[in-house]
Amino acid sequence: MLDFGFNKFDKYNRIIWDNEKVTNSHMMLVGSSGTGKTHTLRKIIESFDFAKKIFIIDVHGDIEVDGATTIEFNESSEFGVxxxxxxxxxxxxxxxxxxxxxxxxxxxxxxxxxxxxxxxxxxxxxxxxxxxxxxxxxxxxxxxxxxxxxxxxxxxxxxxxxxxxxxxxxxxxxxxSSKAFNALERLNKEYQNMNRKNLKNILDEGDLNKKKEVCVELYKEYINEIETGGEIEELIKYDSKDILKSVYDRILTIESSGIFKGKDPFWHTRDDKIVRFNIKALNKDEQQMFVDIVVEHIFLELKKRGEVPFADTFVFIDEAHNFTNDDGDHIINIAIKEGRKFGLGEVLSSQSFTHFPEDIISNSATKIILGLDEMYHKSTSSKLMIDAKKLGYITPHKSALIQIKNKGNTSNRFIDCVF
Ligand SMILES: Nc1ncnc2c1ncn2[C@@H]1O[C@H](COP(=O)(O)OP(=O)(O)OP(=O)(O)O)[C@@H](O)[C@H]1O
Ligand SMILES: [Mg+2]
The missing domain is CATH 1.10.8 (Helicase, Ruva Protein; domain 3)
Incomplete structure (x- = not known):
């Protein structure tokens, strides 16, 4: 249970979030910089004593929570996914x-x-x-x-x-087979060159015949150099030495990022209740890949376990808009849509709703607005059907607008909550 505060218009009415009452355990926390997203994430985590497992994806390295096991990810990290x-x-x-x-x-x-x-x-x-x-x-x-x-x-x-x-x-x-590859590659190039010129009608019959001769010679060379008989198939698969080299270089860059080698962080923290992944030191691309892999791992592990009545595993992602997108097959969207029955709750924070895909907004039963810049009042008011004036009444660090959709309750009102 989580007690957010009291209703501004009825101070005896507490705004309580109950994991067993909400239609799903996903939450969105939205507010401009400094309005208290990280502070509220911490507060929520500390009150989740019913949870079996909590993962925190900490992009700024500022979600320190008592009792959490922190795993640092950087170039020299001993852990890797x-x-x-x-x-x-x-x-x-x-x-x-x-x-x-x-x-x-x-x-x-x-x-x-x-x-x-x-x-x-x-x-x-x-x-x-x-x-x-x-x-x-x-x-x-x-x-x-x-x-x-x-x-x-x-x-x-x-x-x-x-x-x-x-x-x-x-x-x-x-x-x-390298000699056979060489001959094949040269044959390909020569043939493509001939074809291009022929299509443009810049070859007379004599030129065309000469070029064909060159191709035939290269083909003969290839036949003479065949070693395994699989050279053509290999070249179809791997295109050419240059492309294969560029792919190898790309894999080298991926490998050198430091997040893909080392001990399995999930196995290492299997007995810890709160696990915080500090990814502050990673660049944006690495952070994004990391989040995809982590969320997918958690979702699939829970799916393997089977259906459960209430969420017991939570993933907190600060600045989550950096990691979401509109692709319906993206793992964060899948986890939002299908995670509930497997016991997963995603708690995502961001500076505005406009950054989030609709799947995420519509599938999060709880939304907390901690204070928005006027620039976002109009779009938020029409997207979430809130009176724009109410957005103006939020006093950061003192009050928020909170929507909690509970089972058996049709109200989807945003309530003015005073901390
Ligand atoms: N309800 C609150 N009561 C008292 N202090 C608060 C409250 N909410 C936030 N603060 C304080 O305000 C400061 C900014 O809060 P916080 O870092 O959580 O903001 P944020 O929304 O995460 O900002 P950013 O987008 O820049 O990360 C912190 O020092 C925090 O302790
Ligand atoms: Mg923050």
Missing amino acids: NPIKLDSDRDFGGVRKNIRNFITMLNRTSRKLGTKQEPVLINLLYDLYSANGFYTDNPQSWNLNGEHRGRAKRYPTVQDLMRFSKWKYGQMLTGA
Whole structure:
């Protein structure tokens, strides 16, 4: 139970939030800078004695709470999350889905993959998973049961992906098939060049024949250099040495961020009730990837556990607008829409409602407005159906507007709450 304060118009009427009464346990906390979002998050966390597990994603490093175990993430952190750990969940897991999620996560950062890089990275991941005994069309292979090539199975990591792509690149560059790759690449270039000129009608018949001759020679060269017979397939998958190299470089950058290597923070904190991930030292892209991985992990673990009547696991995300987007398949949106039945409550804070996707606003039973700049009064008033005047009456640090949607109660009023 959480006692926010009293109703401004009836001081004997306390504004109480009861986990077992609310239609869902998600909360939104909105207020301009300095109005007390972080302060209120702390207060809420401290009052959640009924919760089994609380995760705090602390972007500013200022959500210190008594009894919390803090895990610091920075370049030299001893902890790391694994974005390519396979999940065996039928809806969200499996080889194909995990690869898709990883690619989407990378493309959400400020550095999208190039159109040629994306399929190469996808193929690298497929090959890496199958090299470790995880096969796309065989869901039974998606767990760690059994052995692969005489060893206990384990999920590949970003380090493995880095080593694997380096090895592939080396194969193309100097491996047994490298001469065949060279001939094939030159044949491709020559053929494309001929085709382009031919389409523009700038080749007479003599020129065209000469160019065809060159292609035939290169093809012969390729045939003579064949080593494995798989060279064409490899080149289709990995495009060219240059593209494979650029993908390898990208994986190197991802790997060097420091959040993808080291001990599993979830396992390490498995017995702790309040776990605070301090991600202040990470850059925006790293923070975003980190949040995606963490929320997905928590959601899937709860889903595995099955349905429960009330939320007992909470994720607090300060400055959450940095991590949300309108994609209905994004994990924060999925967790908001489906997390309730599995016992998850998301508590998100931001400076305004305009930054949040509608899915999040409409699926959060509790909304707390701590004071908004006039600039946002009109949009907030129409979005949330609040009298704009009421927004003007909020006194930061002294009062707030609070909406709590309870089961069996149709009222969705925002109440003036005095602390
Ligand atoms: N209800 C309150 N009563 C007393 N002090 C408060 C209250 N709310 C916030 N404060 C104080 O006001 C200051 C700013 O609060 P806080 O850091 O929580 O704001 P914020 O909304 O998180 O700001 P930012 O967006 O800049 O992170 C802090 O020193 C905090 O202790
Ligand atoms: Mg704050």
